Amino acid sequence: MDNNNPLSPHIQIYRWHISSLVSISHRITGIVNITAITIICFWIFSLLLGESSYELTKIFLQSIFGKFIIICLTWSFSFQVLSEIRHLAMDLGYGFELKTTKITGLLVIFGSIFFTILFYLLGRNFI
Amino acid sequence: MVQINLPKNSEVKKGIYYKDKTGSKNIRKVNVYRWDPSLGENPRVDSYEVDMDNCPSKVLDVLNKIKNEIDPSLAYRRSCAHGVCGSCAMNMDGKNGLACTKPHSEIDGDINIYPLPHLKVKKDLIGDLSGLYKQYESIEPWLKTNQKVETTEILQTKEDRVKLDGAYECIMCACCSTSCPSYWWNGDKYLGPAVLLQAYRWIVDSRDDEKKERLKKVADELKLYRCHTIMNCTSACPKGLNPAKAIAELKKMLATN
Numbered sequence: 001m002d003n004n005n006p007l008s009p010h011i012q013i014y015r016w017h018i019s020s021l022v023s024i025s026h027r028i029t030g031i032v033n034i035t036a037i038t039i040i041c042f043w044i045f046s047l048l049l050g051e052s053s054y055e056l057t058k059i060f061l062q063s064i065f066g067k068f069i070i071i072c073l074t075w076s077f078s079f080q081v082l083s084e085i086r087h088l089a090m091d092l093g094y095g096f097e098l099k100t101t102k103i104t105g106l107l108v109i110f111g112s113i114f115f116t117i118l119f120y121l122l123g124r125n126f127i
Numbered sequence: 128m129v130q131i132n133l134p135k136n137s138e139v140k141k142g143i144y145y146k147d148k149t150g151s152k153n154i155r156k157v158n159v160y161r162w163d164p165s166l167g168e169n170p171r172v173d174s175y176e177v178d179m180d181n182c183p184s185k186v187l188d189v190l191n192k193i194k195n196e197i198d199p200s201l202a203y204r205r206s207c208a209h210g211v212c213g214s215c216a217m218n219m220d221g222k223n224g225l226a227c228t229k230p231h232s233e234i235d236g237d238i239n240i241y242p243l244p245h246l247k248v249k250k251d252l253i254g255d256l257s258g259l260y261k262q263y264e265s266i267e268p269w270l271k272t273n274q275k276v277e278t279t280e281i282l283q284t285k286e287d288r289v290k291l292d293g294a295y296e297c298i299m300c301a302c303c304s305t306s307c308p309s310y311w312w313n314g315d316k317y318l319g320p321a322v323l324l325q326a327y328r329w330i331v332d333s334r335d336d337e338k339k340e341r342l343k344k345v346a347d348e349l350k351l352y353r354c355h356t357i358m359n360c361t362s363a364c365p366k367g368l369n370p371a372k373a374i375a376e377l378k379k380m381l382a383t384n
Contacts, residue, residue, distance in 0.1 A: 003247075004136060005162075005164065005249065006134070006136050006162055006169065006170050006247070007248070008137075008218075008241060008242040008245060008246050008247075008254055009133060009137075009160070010244035010245040010308075011308065011311070012133065013218060013221055013239070014244055014306065014359070015220065015222050017362055019356070019358035019362070020358065023357040023358070024357075027355075090356050092379070093376060093379050096361065096369055096371055096375060097369075098358070098362055101361075
């Protein structure tokens, strides 16, 4: 086959649906989470260096931008956990019907938003 | 390797606009991917205004109408027009399917038609599937039996026969494999849903005696485990089969055996 032939368009034209969206988000949140966990470890490690370095991170996290990041992380952890449960069920061979994948996918998306709000309210002592 | 952008020679340019000449009031715009190997240019998307009053119901009919009445240079594969041969597999409205079974009334707005994704284009809507066929050959899709007598049938119970339902109906149109992002990025190693469904079909066949060898053959991180249950395959399958579930069953067999 002549290698100069063009490659047909793929991700540029392919329509997204719930399952593909959840799948790619699962990977992205996975990367975000592992990075976040690493940074949190460094933050805890910084405690050893004394109170001032701890305070620095605390001030950052209490800023609006810091709070935004915390909320985002709450979402990405919620998403990852729910999506992982979905994947576990799939590994057992359940939930492969098109309708089921759509429903479970939507559950993951809305569930993650629900848990983010729930954790926010719990964290702010509103509940 | 994950490559999001198309290579330079594959970038799609704007093409020719064919205005309607019939004077019909019921016009639909059909955008079709075009590439002619003899021109040495980049691919382009041509737009055709098609008179829908005199057009039957399927996307293949639209293409036939374009080829017969507007632009005879358009190339695409088709044969049975009844969803059996799998020749007219293409990407319509962002989703793979058979043009002969996809009603154009299901598509909103312009009808966008592309070849099956991430294939080397031979001409217009014809993609090169030789890589997939080679992979299909690699799973040895024929019966292997230790039975010495060749004059009698190999009997199968009804229960064993039922296991083949949902696998034997596959027409190898490649809609599923070319819809799979994993197959796009790792098509040289990952077998893809179509071939894995066929691998599964021979593994669960009670008449076949090489189940273990077959399983061992697909038990490879890249051959099988590149499936991340994206489910594009199942949602694309024009025959309503479920390759994703077959792959999950294969994984399960390997985990429990």
